[in-house]
Amino acid sequence: MATIYQVSELAGVSLATVSRVMNNNVRVSEATRNKVLAAMEQLGYRPNSIAQSLASSRSNSIGILVSELHGPFYGEMLTGIEAEFRAAGKHVIIAAGHSERATEEDGIDFLRSRNCDALILHVEAVSDQFLIDLSTKETPFVLLNRHVPALADRCISLDNELGGYLATKHLLAQGHRHIGYIAGPMWKTDARDRFHGHQRALGEYQLTAEDALFFEGDFRETGGSKGLQVLLDSGRPFSAVVCANDEMASGALTAARELGYDVPADFSVIGFDNVNFAYYTYPKLSTIDYPVSAMGQMAARWVLKQVYQQSRIDVQQIFNPHLIPRDSVAGATAD
Structure with a gap:
């Protein structure tokens, strides 16, 4: 089985550079990144996620808590989030809160116990104060479809x-x-x-x-x-x-x-x-x-920017709805 040391030697770069490539660090040039990836491909090297986590103090996983798992609304939300993280080489862990305070709190505790690098929270039953207190703890989070004035810098919301x-x-x-x-x-x-x-x-x-x-x-x-x-x-x-x-x-x-x-x-x-x-x-x-899919993507981008230091990413925090007229509305004939 190939090792990171062999990748480093074949690519002609340091172990630190190989580690940066595996963790999608923006400080690596495109030419160097391609050289390391080519060496990994030639050797058949697959990074050990546990070793990566220990080396980088990152699990490269993000916890997502949503109200429900049924229905097209939540499917679109989760698809938007997962697609953005997959493109960045991150993985997601999903839990449901079922709009109940105790279940939402348990879900948050569970995701934090899994050493998630950050959380995306679509929560309805926990109080603003609970979220304010949570913001003082070590796991960063972003709120989706909720605006808490004291946490405005970490809210992605719709009007x-x-x-x-x-x-x-x-x-x-x-x-x-x-x-x-x-x-x-x-x-x-x-x-x-x-x-x-x-x-x-x-x-x-x-x-x-x-x-x-x-x-x-x-x-x-x-x-x-x-x-x-x-x-x-x-x-x-x-x-x-x-x-x-x-x-x-x-x-x-x-x-x-x-x-x-x-x-x-x-x-x-x-x-x-x-x-x-x-x-x-x-x-x-x-x-x-x-635009729940776009909002999910934006919550993911907030995490990539704030937690993984991808500073070139722009984040839109407030979204406006707009009318989609179709066939179920007609002019009033007699009212």
Whole structure:
């Protein structure tokens, strides 16, 4: 089995230079890097990850804690993160927090115990103070889809209030005045922010949200189907429905079709996220684009810049949503 010493001798460089190449250190010239890689290829040398870790005090692994593992939203997020790290020669360890405080804390403890060089945290239930206290410990982390003012320099977040505003403003611009709202769990910051944006848009038209046309869902298809049924049972007229994410919107679309309603002829529906299936629903779902894959990539780049000292990387910390109009929204005919 080839050794690092043989690689060093064949490439004509020092052991330190070989180590820098294996750890993707930017201080190595491209010509030297190629010479070392060619020697490794010729000798069939494969770096020992444990030895690398001991030599560099790095595990080259990053812990990722997300709320859930199901659904297209989290799949896109994780794909964006993993692709960025894979290109940089890093690996990921993934855990789920299930939006429960104790489970999120346990997940963070687990990832720290695995000697991760850094953490990417998509957490909803732990407090801001818990995260502030965590920031004083040795493992650096970046927050994804959460803004904590005291930790602003390590947050990658979306303007959810603006997204909620854009969704409802689009319906209002199409002439809709009685608008139902199927919210996410209102203890979650993003669900509250999206609803506040909905209220802001209504206010611009001197309207207020009707309690009878509000349903607190669960960010899943079942919440959308149940929410639509509750709105219909309220007896209040409405010509459009805002759903706080695409999964609930798809549930609402399915329920409408099963109940004999025609979207958008009977009422319009708009979602939030622009996940991959939104284009393939019937009708195609109007929605608000949430660039979660790009945000995941940006969280990975934050780690590469702050932890692995890849200083040439630019990091965008605040993302803005934008409207994706499709076929599930039409102009109001009678409201």
